[in-house]
Amino acid sequence: MKPYYITTAIDYSNGDPHVGHALEKVGADALARWHRLRGEPVRFIMGMDENAQKVIQAAEAAGRTPAEWLDAMSERFDATWRRLECSHDDWIRTTEPRHVRGVTALIEAIRARNPDDLYVGEYEGLYCVGCEEFKSESQIRDGRCIEHPSRDLIPTRERNTFFRLSRWRDPVLAAIRSGAFRVEPAIRRNEVLRVLEDGLQDISISRGRLPWGIPFPGAADQTVYVWFDALINYLSVTGYPDAGYDGLWPADLHVIGKGITRFHCIVWPAMLLAAGVPLPHMVWAHGYVQWGGAKVSKSEGTSVSIDSAIARHGPDALRWFLLREIGFENDGDFSFERFDARYDGDLANGLGNLVARVTAMIEKYWNGVVPAGPAPAEPLDAAGDRCLAEYTAAMDAIDLKGGAAAISQLVSEANGYIVATAPWALAKAGEDARLDFVLGPLARCLLRLSVMASPFMPAKAQAMWTALGQERSPEGAWRVAQQPDVAGARIAKPENLFPKPATS
Ligand SMILES: [Zn+2]
Known part of the structure; x- marks a missing residue:
């Protein structure tokens, strides 16, 4: 070939x-x-x-x-x-x-x-x-x-x-x-x-x-x-x-x-x-x-x-900023203010926070082993399928800004899902079955995001992948993005993916 x-x-x-x-x-x-x-x-x-x-x-x-x-x-x-x-x-x-x-x-x-x-x-x-x-x-x-x-x-x-x-x-x-x-x-x-x-x-x-x-x-x-x-x-x-x-x-x-x-x-x-x-x-x-x-x-x-x-926020964040903010078609302005805003919004408070919350909950409520969850039919799984389809169409059309936007969209769907399902309340009420049903889709979503993020932020995607107990790398793992299965994997406590700089 x-x-x-x-x-x-x-x-x-x-x-x-x-x-x-x-x-x-x-x-x-x-x-x-x-x-x-x-x-x-x-x-x-x-x-x-x-x-x-x-x-x-x-x-x-x-x-x-x-x-x-x-x-x-x-x-x-x-x-x-x-x-x-x-x-x-x-x-x-x-x-x-x-x-x-x-x-x-x-x-x-x-x-x-x-x-x-x-x-x-x-x-x-x-x-x-x-x-x-x-x-x-x-x-x-x-x-x-x-x-x-x-x-x-x-x-x-x-x-x-x-x-x-x-x-x-x-x-x-x-x-x-x-x-x-x-x-x-x-x-x-x-x-x-x-x-x-x-x-x-x-x-x-x-x-x-x-x-x-x-x-x-x-x-x-x-x-x-x-x-x-x-x-x-x-x-x-x-x-x-x-x-x-x-x-x-x-x-x-x-x-x-x-x-x-x-x-x-x-x-x-x-x-x-x-x-x-x-x-x-x-x-x-x-x-x-x-x-x-x-x-x-x-x-x-x-x-x-x-x-x-x-030096501002690391190489992955710079790649993300250039492709998400400026994109690959029209002219776009570089400014450190916009770079900081993307870093805080998309990465530190967005993707980074999502990874930290989900892995911490699996650690705390499920002894660090990803629960099976329901068959992939939860609203979050469906949202993941939609975002992945948008991502695929954008990447094939060399619309890198659109591909990055689909990642951000899925991050925001996942954060919304956490708010809507309130896993901490389920844990407190001792509702293990429902908690399993919430953490399973969230872990699947993270795995999918690590694959989708890999063309944009290779090192951070690798860190997410490893944190989800996966071997090797998300490179070539397209099938995993389509049908993420992470049940039974042992979470490795991740580094803080996007630390807040002391100055901002
Ligand atoms: Zn000239």
Whole structure:
């Protein structure tokens, strides 16, 4: 069975990772975990874009050689994503020989299959080093790049190799319209369709006189334009052009930010079509994390460090906040006030309190062994089925905010059930049979929640799972979420999952 192959955009090695990058990584990780949860084999790839001009500028500014700088950056980014519990299976760096080989092979495949698609010409235009691309009129506001208003655009004139992108407009348009190549969400698809309908210009894909980058095949004095090179990482990491690369390719999902849809939804499919390589199934373009209404970006001075955000309430809570509050479709504001409010409301007073109450009652009233309860027909079981169905539909639609909301909904149903059934009153009245009937469904609900929470908060979900006397991990335990059975399990007193910070 071909693994579900999911990628994130690769990061520039020009500074520290910030929460703007983190949304994409934890969102993609939650999706990778969602597919693993249901027993699918998954291949999840992240990596670094190391051939950009601005990488070299950053290395120089730091007084390091490019190689030293790149190694340090690669380690820092990878370690940061691991701290946020990202479960990537491989880490591709575009300075690696396997990538250089893939880039060379793809360009040669285009040349062999469609020789007219590569031609030499002269280009003159305004270049944004932030984007590493020439900007067209519609991408410039007040003489500045819309994505990088603090940088100067550089007038540039070069003799380069061009890729005949214009020729691939109709096939790309047809692939998107037919759904063979999906661009989601719809707002991004419509933007991409408008660009395609307006017509495409050919793009320059080599650069002269740059001291850094991949040599352009057949043009020794030129390097491959960094975007053309970077996109190919998704393919080179599969082992392309070696036989067997199609055991992984085509990608099922490229997760990217909304600012780079032109490359991923127009240039990339055109490159693949020209080379005779199948198209990926889907590109998902998420919105931006904002800070006081501005895009979080190091170059714009509006970044929030991941260390400070993790220090606030821990990595699981940060993942939860980004996906529950900001979500994976539109822009959303990051603020520590909102982070604190989500932490207190959803986690400390919500899920954490529920786990503490239920396990304490089983400990106190039932000697720490989960009672059987009735057959799963209690209102809480039915509510669990409903929330699980909503959760499933949302996760399949890459609506991570909706998936998280379904978890919160079930937590609130369970807390309401405790209030309505008042187990402590049943215990006091010595009504063991009815108490059994209440604690059983509550324990089932917790077990189900631990599985549902695992793509969002892997460590806390594991702690819940273990507290319910379960072995191994909730990963792959989708059947347990559908039909939770925890009767007879011995409760292990859980840690305080979401402690209240001393300051709040
Ligand atoms: Zn720019």
